Amino acid sequence: MYLFGASGHAKVIMDILKSMAEPVTGLFDDNPAVKELNGVAVSGKYSGQELDADVIISIGDNNIRSKIANQLQVQFGKAIAQSASISNSADIAEGTVVMQGAIIQASTHIGKHAIINTRASIDHDCLIGSFVHISPGAVLCGNVQVGVGTHIGAGAIVLPNLKIGKWCKIGAGAVVTRDIPDFSTAVGNPAKIIKSNQNE
């Protein structure tokens, strides 16, 4: 597996790949000052060369991850921690990473290049868009929809049957009790919208 982005997020993905016995074939990063990560040499900026293994974009920022994914003509892989519990009827698209202790229940769909972070819990029949990040310890109850590029903060709770739009930011510890429109930032319990991010 090649990783694009020599970040703290990449370190966690490297641990997961190691537990899957999947070697890290190479690591790219645009920052020439970054020379190595966890003992793996960083090859600098990716210049479009043909790659002999799949790629994961190991960048936590949803917007940057989506821009890079849309530019690359490569095969994408997945990293799924062995300690994650994933229903046989759930499906997870390419480029997505599922961290240690995450739970993904029946009939849930996770889109491309998503991050399901440490001990996040996504219950049955959820629809999680591409480039979403569900942060550590967040809980999505059953039948929740999360739009493309949305970030659910650490420890947030989303009540059942709700729809969170695209490119939203849900604050750490928020309790979402109502649908949230596209591009909103919402915080608190019950979560209130504090801004719209449409122009970011």
Ligand SMILES: CC(=O)SCCNC(=O)CCNC(=O)[C@H](O)C(C)(C)COP(=O)(O)OP(=O)(O)OC[C@H]1O[C@@H](n2cnc3c(N)ncnc32)[C@H](O)[C@@H]1OP(=O)(O)O
């Ligand atoms: C492995 C890992 O580390 S994964 C990373 C996980 N990361 C997270 O969970 C972070 C989630 N992000 C947040 O909670 C952020 O604070 C956001 C997205 C909600 C808001 O960020 P910003 O847009 O930069 O807003 P900003 O920091 O200016 O705060 C705006 C207001 O909301 C308040 N606020 C910010 N976050 C929260 C929160 N989680 N809960 C309650 N209030 C909050 C601020 O105190 C501020 O209030 P004020 O205007 O009265 O001073």
